[in-house]
């Protein structure tokens with residue numbers, strides 16, 4: 603397989619060709635293994651509720667640890683591990699090879715077609731373009747769900763920021779800056795000037811991230827997970843660089859607003875880890891897609 607992604611990140615770099623970063627993260631990084639368990643329990647509940655085998659797309663599956671847990675827990679479920687990075691996807695293919703209902707898909711999620719009952723986006727949201735939620739809605743079956751969980755930047759948007767964003771339908775991240783008005787985006791593009799509010803949000807994001815990454819890296823050191831330490835140092839650097847589109851974590855509230863703007867309704871919100879808000883990064887949402895209008899009634 604050749605690389606589809608262009609940037610040199612821990613997911614694409616040849617330095618990680620033989621290292622399974624995804625597996626190492628399950629012990630050397632806080633909250634990921636706990637999030638896996640939560641996702642498996644949500645899919646198991648859905649399988650029981652619908653009473654039929656499911657098709658599950660694991661978007662940005664990395665090396666397939668979650669896909670493996672899903673197919674082991676639900677052997678009649680078709681699990682598709684989807685990623686654009688050749689190294690981890692080859693590792694996922696090896697792990698899933700013994701399971702006939704599992705497969706891999708080496709293509710951008712945005713190009714994936716075919717109906718699925720569950721889209722899982724686990725740790726992938728902050729790597730994707732912010733309009734991919736529209737594609738999720740296109741491929742979900744009518745009774746399908748989106749399970750979306752991420753390593754967010756711990757909530758850095760104040761109540762006032764959130765109230766302001768709740769009023770806007772034009773939320774956009776441009777060069778790493780969060781905008782809530784098309785006019786401000788246009789002005790930024792023509793002058794290069796970032797308004798004070800938007801600049802302040804970016805500074806708040808960086809400070810919140812720095813606090814979080816120190817906790818993550820200390821956790822990895824305490825677990826003697828040195829590969830995770832190195833990977834997280836690189837990821838932290840990328841994330842603190844405002845305009846780095848490959849690594850840009852935003853806040854849980856922002857995803858909630860984006861879900862709302864795209865017509866998704868949240869049926870469950872689970873925060874992983876029992877810590878203060880500044881050290882709460884992993885949040886998982888189970889969401890119903892936008893209702894398809896009834897062609898007979900238009901409702």
Ligand SMILES: C[S@@+](CC[C@H](N)C(=O)[O-])C[C@H]1O[C@@H](n2cnc3c(N)ncnc32)[C@H](O)[C@@H]1O
Nearest residue numbers: 613624662663664685686687710711724725729
């Ligand atoms: C943090 S990793 C996700 C880890 C994985 N879900 C797990 O459970 O271990 C993010 C992944 O998203 C993938 N990715 C980025 N853009 C993508 C896209 N457009 N379509 C599919 N995968 C993408 C990256 O290659 C990377 O492997």
